[in-house]
Amino acid sequence: MSHDPQRLPMSITLARLSRPDWGVSARAGGFCKLMTGGESNDPMPLLEASGLSYSRNDEPVFGPLDFRLHAGEVLLIEGDNGSGKTTLLRVLSGLLAPGGGSIRLNGEDLTMARLSHQVALLGHQPGLKADLTPLENLDFAIGVFGLRGGITPHLALASVGLEGYEEVPVRQLSAGQKKRVSLARLLLVPAALWLLDEPYANLDREGIDLVNRLLDAQARRGGAALVTSHGAYVFTTGSPRRLPLRATA
Amino acid sequence: MRYGTNASACAAVVRRDLLLTWRRRGDALNPALFAIIVVVLFPLALGPEPNQLARISAGIVFVAILLAGLLALDTLFRGDHEDGSLEQLVLSPHPLPLLLGSKIAVHWLTTGLPLILVAPILAEMLHLPRSTLPALLAALALATPLLSLFGAVCVALTVGMRRSGMLLALLVLPLYVPVLIFAAGACNAAQSGLPFLAPLLWLGAALALALVLAPMACAAALRISIS
Numbered sequence: 001m002s003h004d005p006q007r008l009p010m011s012i013t014l015a016r017l018s019r020p021d022w023g024v025s026a027r028a029g030g031f032c033k034l035m036t037g038g039e040s041n042d043p044m045p046l047l048e049a050s051g052l053s054y055s056r057n058d059e060p061v062f063g064p065l066d067f068r069l070h071a072g073e074v075l076l077i078e079g080d081n082g083s084g085k086t087t088l089l090r091v092l093s094g095l096l097a098p099g100g101g102s103i104r105l106n107g108e109d110l111t112m113a114r115l116s117h118q119v120a121l122l123g124h125q126p127g128l129k130a131d132l133t134p135l136e137n138l139d140f141a142i143g144v145f146g147l148r149g150g151i152t153p154h155l156a157l158a159s160v161g162l163e164g165y166e167e168v169p170v171r172q173l174s175a176g177q178k179k180r181v182s183l184a185r186l187l188l189v190p191a192a193l194w195l196l197d198e199p200y201a202n203l204d205r206e207g208i209d210l211v212n213r214l215l216d217a218q219a220r221r222g223g224a225a226l227v228t229s230h231g232a233y234v235f236t237t238g239s240p241r242r243l244p245l246r247a248t249a
Numbered sequence: 250m251r252y253g254t255n256a257s258a259c260a261a262v263v264r265r266d267l268l269l270t271w272r273r274r275g276d277a278l279n280p281a282l283f284a285i286i287v288v289v290l291f292p293l294a295l296g297p298e299p300n301q302l303a304r305i306s307a308g309i310v311f312v313a314i315l316l317a318g319l320l321a322l323d324t325l326f327r328g329d330h331e332d333g334s335l336e337q338l339v340l341s342p343h344p345l346p347l348l349l350g351s352k353i354a355v356h357w358l359t360t361g362l363p364l365i366l367v368a369p370i371l372a373e374m375l376h377l378p379r380s381t382l383p384a385l386l387a388a389l390a391l392a393t394p395l396l397s398l399f400g401a402v403c404v405a406l407t408v409g410m411r412r413s414g415m416l417l418a419l420l421v422l423p424l425y426v427p428v429l430i431f432a433a434g435a436c437n438a439a440q441s442g443l444p445f446l447a448p449l450l451w452l453g454a455a456l457a458l459a460l461v462l463a464p465m466a467c468a469a470a471l472r473i474s475i476s
Contacts, residue, residue: 074354093340096476121340125333131272136265143261144348146252163393190252 004197009061024059044107045070046224047092054084054091061087064101069226071192085228086124091194092226093121098159105193117151120145122193122199126182126206134181137170138188143190162212183214194218194225202238205216251475258343259351269328276324280317281363288371299376306375307385307436311429313371314364314389315396319418319425321360322400323379325352326408326471336475337410343422346464349471351465353401361393379439384439384449388432391452398456398463405470428452 053063062084069075072226079085090096092103094110103110105118128137138153157166160180170178179202185192199211215225253261265465270277291309292302329335349463368389372382407413422437431448 014398085324088335090476093335095339117338121336123333125331125336127333127337129269129328129334131269136268140250140261140265140338141337143253144258144338144343146342203383 021221022170027221043070045104046106047226048104048107049101050104051096052088052091052103054087054096054101055099056087063099069193069224071222071224074095074215074219074225077226079228079230080216081230085230086197089121089123089197089228090227093119093195095121118185118192119195120189121195122182122186123197126178127168127185128178128181131169132185133167133169141185142188147188148190151183151188152233153188156187157181157198159187160184160214161206176204176207179203180207180210184213186218187214188223192223194223196225196227198228198230200229208231230233252342255343255347258341259347262338262348262351263355266352270355270359277359278363280321280360281367283320283396284313284371285364285367286315286366287316290372291375291403292345303376303378303440306372306377307381307440308433309375310368310377310385311388311392311433311436314368314462317364317397317424318360318393319421321356322404322421323414323417325356325401325404328402330475331407334387335471339471339475345471346467349401349405349467350460350464353397353467356401357394357397361397364393365389381440384445387449388435388452391449391456392428392432395452395456395459396425397430398459399428399439402463402470404465405467405474407474409469409474428455431455 001005030164049068051064052065053065054061065088067075077085078090087096091098092110115161128134129140132140134157135153138156142153156167157163162177162184165173165177171182173181179199183199186196194215196211196215200208203211215227218225274413288309295301325333329338339345341348365386368385369382372385400421403417403424406420407417410416431452435445435448435452439449
C-alpha cells in the first residue's frame with residue numbers, strides 16, 4: 001500500500017428504502033445533508049460514524065469518513081479491491097479498533113468491549129462448520145447470538161432456498177449454498193444492523209435477487225444494512241444514486 | 250426476540266464442540282495414541298529392566314502426555330479461525346472469556362481426559378509401582394487442565410500466523426516446564442515414600458488461578474490475533 005492513497009476512492013451509496021424496488025429510491029438530497037453533519041431535527045441514527053479512519057502500520061486504509069445510517073436504510077459501499085471496504089466493516093463491527101474518530105450505535109459509543117445484540121457481520125468466510133449440518137450451524141448461532149421472534153431455523157433455511165438441505169453436512173454444499181446458509185443465519189439473529197461484506201459473491205442471479213429481497217425485508221423491519229461490493233453485480237433491478245466519497249484523504 | 254443467557258451461550262459452544270469432536274472421533278484419539286507410542290519406545294531403547302524403568306517411569310509418562318497435549322493444542326482455534334467461526338464468536342454479545350473457557354473445557358475433555366485414562370496403561374508398561382498410581386492420577390488431573398489453559402493462551406496469540414508450530418512450542422514450553430516439574434516431583438516423592446501433597450497443592454493453586462485468568466488472557470490475545 002505504498003501508492004498514493006488518493007488513488008483509492010471508495011464511494012458510498014445510500015438507498016432509503018420505501019418500496020420493494022429499493023435501488024431507485026435513494027434520497028440523494030437527504031444524503032448530502034447527512035454527509036455534512038445532518039440536521040438537528042434528524043431522528044437518532046442507528047449508526048453514526050464521525051471522522052472514522054483506520055491505519056495499518058501508519059498507512060491510511062480509509063477515512064476519515066462521516067456518515068449516518070438510519071433505521072430502514074441500506075448503505076452501499078463501493079470501492080476497488082484494496083480500498084478498505086472489508087476493513088471498514090470490521091471496524092464497524094467492533095473486530096478492529098478504529099484508528100481515529102468515533103462510532104455510535106443507537107447513540108452509544110461502540111467499543112471493543114461493548115458489543116450489543118445489534119450487529120451481525122457476514123464476512124468473507126461463511127463462519128460455518130463444515131462437519132455440521134446447516135441446522136446444527138444455525139442452532140449454534142442462535143445459542144450465541146439469540147433468536148429473532150417469529151422465525152425458526154427451518155423457516156430461515158426455506159426462505160433462502162435450502163429446503164431439503166437441513167441435514168446435509170455443510171462440506172457437501174456449494175460455495176453459493178454456504179453463502180445462503182450464512183444469509184439464513186442473518187435472518188435468525190436479532191440484529192438491527194447488518195454488515196454484509198460482498199454478499200453477492202458466489203451467488204447466482206436468483207441468489208442476488210434473494211440478497212436484495214432480504215435487504216428489503218430488513219429495512220422494512222426497521223433494521224439497516226451496510227453492504228460492500230466491488231460493483232460487478234449489485235442492483236441488477238435498479239440503478240441507485242451514488243455519491244462518491246474520497247475514502248482516504 | 251430471545252437473547253439467551255451467558256449460560257445458554259456457553260452451552261451452545263460446548264454442544265457444538267462436542268458434536269464436532271464426535272463427527273471427527275478418529276482424530277480425537279490421536280493424542281492418546283501418540284502418548285502410547287512414545288511410551289512404548291522407551292523400554293525398546295532402554296532395555297526391559299523393570300527396576301531401571303520404574304525409576305524414570307513417572308517422568309516418561311509426564312513428558313509423553315505433555316508432548317501429546319502440545320500436539321493437540323494447535324487444533325483448539327485453528328479450524329475456527331480458518332472458517333470464520335472465530336470472528337462470529339468474538340462478535341457474540343456474551344463475554345468472550347466465558348465462551349473461550351467453554352471451548353477450553355471441551356478441549357480438555359476431549360484431549361486431556363483421554364490422556365488421564367490411558368495413563369494407568371502407560372504406567373503399567375513402565376513398571377511404575379502401583380502404590381504411586383494415585384499420586385500420578387492426582388497430578389495428571391491437576392496438570393492436564395493447566396496445560397490446556399496455558400496452551401490456549403499461546404494458541405490464541407499465534408492463531409493468525411501461518412506455520413506457527415515452532416513459535417507455539419517456544420511460547421508454551423516455559424509455561425509447561427513448572428507444571429512438569431511439580432507434577433513429576435509429586436510422583437517421584439510418592440515413589441520414594443516421601444510426602445507428595447505440597448507439589449500437588451502448588452498445582453491446585455496454579456489451576457485455580459489459571460481457571461480465572463487464562464480465559465481472559467486468551468480473549469485478549471484472540472482480539473489481537475484476529476485484528
